Amino acid sequence: MTVDPGVVTLVAQQTIQGVSSLRGTPVTFKVRPSRLTSVSVTALADSGLRFSGAGHKNATVDVIKLSGPGSQTIPPVTVSNNGTWSVDSANWPLGRYSFKATQKVPDNIGGWIVSSEYTFSYTIELPRPTVDYTGDYTPVFSGTGYTGAAVVLYGPAGGNKVAPDAQVSGGRWSSTASAEWGPTFKRKVDLRQELNGHVSGWEELEVTIAPLPPVITEITGGDDSQLSPTIKGTCWIEAVVNLVYSDAPTIVHPVTMTNGNWTHRRATPFTPNVTHTVTVTQTAGQQTSLPASRNFQVSRALHKPVITSPVREAEVARDLTVRGQLGVAGASMQLRVDGINAAPPQQLITDGEWSIALTGLAFGRRIFDAQQTLDGRPSELSDPVAVMVVLMPPVFTVPLPGGKVPRAATIAGKGTPGAKVQVWEEGREDLLLMEVPVGFDGCWEGAVNLPVGVITLQARQTMEAQKEASGESSPVTCDVVPDAPWIETPVKDGEIGRVTVVSGFGEPGDTITISLDDAAHTVLGSTPVLEDRTWSVAVTLTQPAGAQVLVAVASLDGFESDRCARQPVVLGSYSPVIDTPQAGRWVAEPVNFSGQGRRGTGEVTSWYNPEYVWAPALAVSAQGWQGWSVRRLSAGGNWCRFKQTIVDGADGSTISDWVQSRRFEVPGPPPR
CATH class of the missing domain: 2.60.40.1220 (Immunoglobulin-like)
Structure with missing residues (x-):
């Protein structure tokens, strides 16, 4: 037989040919837990160790350090219900350690029953650092390491240091190369960690840095009298630069180089008023860079821009977007208000439509015009457009047209920051909301109580400091519905x-x-x-x-x-059955209850209070259920109720419905 560890009392009985003897004298044993079979040790961040393993449920595991640097202790740990345990301990320096581990259970008299010792050892070595690097011409090396250690980086085969030593802090380290490397192909770097005489193994890194795309700094010329522009740029000083144009992509042009600056001008003219592309690559460190490209045109026609929105004499808000036509890709569009530049120039990406956003315009009559500039050449000014800047009506965001709001609702919308909003029901003079401030984000809101039905809302806003008032907003019709119960x-x-x-x-x-x-x-x-x-x-x-x-x-x-x-x-839809007590029968205390049901657990309660339990925790099986009352029932007519949990999984049911018995009689106490 097998017994659990702890204090166990056993008796013996023998049986011969079906005849059993009396039981013997009880004998008490202290059963020792089994010896631990293994302990796993896991290194944690910041010099911590985690000890874990399997043991006897609810036993206490003690791990004792026998040898090794430092004076660390490991707290005892209780084995969980699933038979596993784990405990963390901090501050373990590098070195070799030996340990013993036991598990113990109480002997019920203030002592312990301890298993045999399990001994093991663990060595904390300085690990190799991890490393990665950036693709910059002056690379940055970084990675993970042992906090407090120094990471040293050397060239191959004991060469010179390639970067300053890096201290590991919080498990991370970083060091920038001592000199610019530029484009590099499979350059070797050896690195390791060092701490108080401890050294890790060497980690080898192979560094390849691709050349960056060359930079095209400017494209000049190509105006009406010069149909071939000069292309200028920069590159790695030892690189070979090649250049192609989109109208002859198979012809590779060498460039003129001077200390990392290159220049090229093609003798063959370009087709005017067409977008061309120049593409440049550089080769260095046995690698060719990604291409750098830039579009250009020669002798572009620079149109007089046209303002299409707003139209002349329109009423506009203080914040609006001015839109137009006849923009030229590559040009910068400057918008003016009353002859003064109103916003930073807008760089145009495509031909045709353009737009510029304006904010905080002064109220009153304003005149817009626009001018575009390409390669230093200004266009004619557009025809002027006169508008009236006014305070526009606020806009509803809650409710939306055709939407629903409850009786107690929050009405919200958008308006002009700093303004105050009034809201009313169309056709009524009294206000639902008055003087609601508009926030810096342009939002406003207010709580209202509305009658159930169809309602139409309108709003306006005012700015006292500027003595401005908007017109009425567009009406919003919605349904006011009851509040949710x-x-x-x-x-x-x-x-x-x-x-x-x-x-x-x-x-x-x-x-x-x-x-x-x-x-x-x-x-x-x-x-x-x-x-x-x-x-x-x-x-x-x-x-x-x-x-x-x-x-x-x-x-x-x-x-x-x-x-x-x-x-x-x-x-719970299933109804169990109460067989006894039967209807009209007299019963004696304690009362026997029984019936039929599905596998699970049930209880019998009073008919007038389900919290008054007469027979609790009754096991229900395919053969039914039964139990005895644990309380005395009142004399006279009684009924009982029964409910059960269901665990057979037959139809997804987890509980039953309540069922109630027929009336039965409980006799009173006999007369004295």
């Missing part, structure tokens, strides 16, 4: 039977409709909200047992609230 019972994730009562709170006069959150939105019942704001409705569910979601919706005059009052519940 609140379901109080059943509680969230509560257990219910097929017949249950749903109750909660709402607005007096509303009608509450209870439905299921299923595809058909199955309606279970409805009821009005009483003057004290409460409501309740008895519902019958015919759905399969398991998880269901009840939904409460408030309605008034054909308007319904959002379906946001949702309550998940667990439906």
Whole structure:
């Protein structure tokens, strides 16, 4: 036989030919836990160690350091219910350590029953550092290492240091090369960690740095009298630069080089008023860079720009976008207001349409015009466009046209920062909101209470300091619906039977409709909200047992609230059977209860209070259930109720419905 570790008392009994002897004298043993078979040691960050392994459930494991540097201790640890244990300990310097480990259980008299010792050793060595590098011409080396150590970087075969020593802090280190390397191909670097006489093994790194794309610094010339521009740029001083043009991509042109600066001008002219592309690469360190490209045109026609929006004499907001046509790709467009530059020049990417955003324009009459510049050549000024800058009406964001809001709603919108907004119902003089400030982000909002029905809202805004007032906003028509009700019972994730009562709170006069959150939105019942704001409705569910979601919706005059009052519940649809006590029978104390059900656990309760349990924790099997009352029942007529959990997994049921017995009689105490 096998017994658990600890204090165990055993007795012996023998049986011969079916005849058993009396039991012998009890004998108490202290059963020692088994010896640990292994201990895993894992290095942690910041010089920590994690000791872990398997042991006897609820035993205490002691790990004791026998030898090694430092005076660290490892706290005892209790083995978890799944038979594993783990404990962390900090501050373990480099070196070799030996340990012993035991597991123990209490002997119930203040002492311990300890297993045999398991001994093991562990060596903390300085690991090789990890390393990576950037692709910059002066590379930065970085990686992970042992905190406190120094990472040294050398050229191959004991060469000179290629970067300053790097101290490891927080497990990370970094060092920038001592000199610029430039484009590099498979250059070797050896590195290792050093700390207090400890050294790691060498880590070899192979560094390849691709040449960067050459830089095209400027394209000059190519105007009406010179149809071939001069291309200039920079590159690595030892590189070979090649250049091609998009109109002859198979012809490679060498460039003129001077100390890392290159220049080229093609003798063959380019087609005017067409976009050309120059593409440049450089080769160095046995590698060719990615190409650098730039578009250019020669003798581009520079049009007089046209402002298309806003139109002349339009009323505009202080913040607006001016749009136009006849822009030229590569040109910069400058917009002016009343003859003064109004915004930074806009660099145009494509021909044709252009736009420039303006903010904070002064109120009043303003005149816009625009001019574009290409390669230092200005165009004619556009025709002027006169507009009137006014305070525009605010805009509603809540509600939206055709949307819904509850009675108690927050109306919100966009306006001019610093303005104040008024909101009213169309056709009424009294205001719903007055003097609502617009924030710096252009947003405003205010709380209102609205009658249920269809409502049309309008708004305007004013700025007192500027003595400006906007016109009325566009009307927004929406539905005002009842506030969503609140379901109080059943509680969230509560257990219910097929017949249950749903109750909660709402607005007096509303009608509450209870439905299921299923595809058909199955309606279970409805009821009005009483003057004290409460409501309740008895519902019958015919759905399969398991998880269901009840939904409460408030309605008034054909308007319904959002379906946001949702309550998940667990439906028990199976009805177990109570066989005894039988109807009309007299029973004696303690009362025997029995019946039929499905595999699980049940309880018998009083009929008038389900928290008054008569027979708890009754096992239910395929053969039924039975139990005896643990409380004295009151004399006279009684009924009992029964409910069970279900674990057979047959149909997804987890609980049953309540069932109630027929009346039975409990005799009173005999007369004295």
